Amino acid sequence: MPAIEPFDWDEVFRRLRAHLAGVPKAAMFELRDRGHAALFEQLAAALISTRTRDETTIPVSLRLFAAARTPEAMAALDEPTLARLLHGATFPEPKARDLLAIARAIHDEHGGAVPDTMEGLMAFRGIGPKIAALALGVALGRPLIAVDIHVHRVTNRWGILAAPTPGKTLAALERILPERYRVEINERLVPFGKVTCTGPRPRCPACPLLRMCAQVGVATPAP
Numbered sequence: 001m002p003a004i005e006p007f008d009w010d011e012v013f014r015r016l017r018a019h020l021a022g023v024p025k026a027a028m029f030e031l032r033d034r035g036h037a038a039l040f041e042q043l044a045a046a047l048i049s050t051r052t053r054d055e056t057t058i059p060v061s062l063r064l065f066a067a068a069r070t071p072e073a074m075a076a077l078d079e080p081t082l083a084r085l086l087h088g089a090t091f092p093e094p095k096a097r098d099l100l101a102i103a104r105a106i107h108d109e110h111g112g113a114v115p116d117t118m119e120g121l122m123a124f125r126g127i128g129p130k131i132a133a134l135a136l137g138v139a140l141g142r143p144l145i146a147v148d149i150h151v152h153r154v155t156n157r158w159g160i161l162a163a164p165t166p167g168k169t170l171a172a173l174e175r176i177l178p179e180r181y182r183v184e185i186n187e188r189l190v191p192f193g194k195v196t197c198t199g200p201r202p203r204c205p206a207c208p209l210l211r212m213c214a215q216v217g218v219a220t221p222a223p
């Protein structure tokens with residue numbers, strides 16, 4: 001259905017911030033706010049978060065960082081130890097293998113400095129564009145958009161773009177989203193997609209964006 005108010009990015013983010021006060025943050029942002037904002041930590045946590053719920057990613061990442069939070073410290077661990085530290089996350093053994101390879105490559109081939117480009121990060125096994133963008137965005141403030149399933153679903157419902165895949169949503173957002181919101185869109189829409197604009201039955205009557213939203217594809221909002 002057509003929106004009643006014009007879509008305005010500043011107003012959208014202002015309302016989202018207020019609406020989400022008190023709602024648990026997305027894992028990378030929670031870890032950043034707990035002092036784990038280094039690029040290596042964000043990269044490791046983003047890798048751990050793949051197919052793992054935030055409620056698990058946060059404690060598993062904190063347990064890992066208590067043992068090793070730098071490439072040098074992690075490179076000194078063995079793979080079984082690392083896999084034990086990742087217990088609870090999905091696929092702990094493959095993630096331990098990838099994390100150890102990344103830590104050792106950074107230590108041995110990059111002089112201990114984490115590559116700070118999309119290409120540099122994506123050269124590591126296990127690191128795709130969403131993880132690389134999230135890590136660079138959260139750790140270094142680079143204006144990169146990380147499109148996960150929540151960002152993809154919500155922005156399509158707003159009616160500001162019509163994209164069949166997250167990759168096409170990313171391309172559309174790169175054209176229309178102001179730089180100042182490129183990191184924050186993931187920070188806001190992950191919890192928003194969990195508590196309000198949920199997958200099957202979004203809570204439109206309680207949504208602060210209702211008057212700006214075209215509700216594309218929403219057949220049965222929750223009462």
Ligand code: SF4
Nearest residue numbers: 197202204207210213
């Ligand atoms: S909850 Fe409903 S009104 Fe709010 S953004 Fe989602 S589809 Fe739009």
